Amino acid sequence: MTPRTWPNELRRILDTIARLAAAWNEGDEAGYASHFTDDANYIAASGERYRGKAQIRTGYGWLFTTSLRGSRISLEIESVRSWSPVIALVTLRARLETPDDTVDGRHALIRSSLLMFLATGGWRVAALHGTRIADRRCGSRRPPSMWTSIGSP
Template sequence: MNQGTDERLLRERVHRMFDCWNRGDGHAYAAFYSEDCDYVAFDGRHLKGRSANAQLHQDLFDGFFLRGSRIEGDVESVRFVTPELAIVHASGGVKLRWQKKLAPGRRSRQTLVAVKQNGEWEFTAFHNTRIQPTRGLGLHRILLMLGRK
């Protein structure tokens, strides 16, 4: 395959993964990841392996807070490190079932590492970070944060 085709496949893969989230299917969601994946959630929790990923997400989807939630987002970029290794950046957020629109404070940016094995792409690493722009960080406040006066 060529790079254009692989980029299209990776973008489609992310959207299919989002669809699994939107259906509340933790096992289908985790199936997009390698068996030995590393998954870092927005709260810093580090899951190791597809099984842990599937179990946590299914528990979340079955629980009160994320039941009926929907991911709204898109792929920002795909960069090929090699023909079999790509870095994918996406952004978006989780809209809770009682929300009419995505709350600005729930927006995140995701970094996914994709590997191509036996002609198929899968994600082997994922890191999710909340988008929290800094506001009003003057020099004085920065120095206080660094422990200097």
């Protein structure tokens, strides 16, 4: 990717991330899964692993009708790095809010790394790894001793 083309590709990457969040917020498992490659590797903050777009769609189809029904996610981009015209690493912070107490404290903070590839039709997520962030605002999910040893997100 040349310095001249990077701003356009960066906008396309950010647009893909925004559409990913919008699909989640609509509970649209097909729309959510459409932003992943066919052979994507997805490790959720819960530890669940999904292999491929089909498993992501099936898994989130179930979650959007059960424990994540009515949930909302907001994403904050922390960094975007690229080493070639077709590969980017995106790190972000996600705030997950649920309408009831299905998630401790009704919300969770998650840090995710997304390996993205430029494919036909735009940028797609080839790998996602999410990890919960220890944060007091998220309820008592972690013991207080952890809050003093792990910095604020």
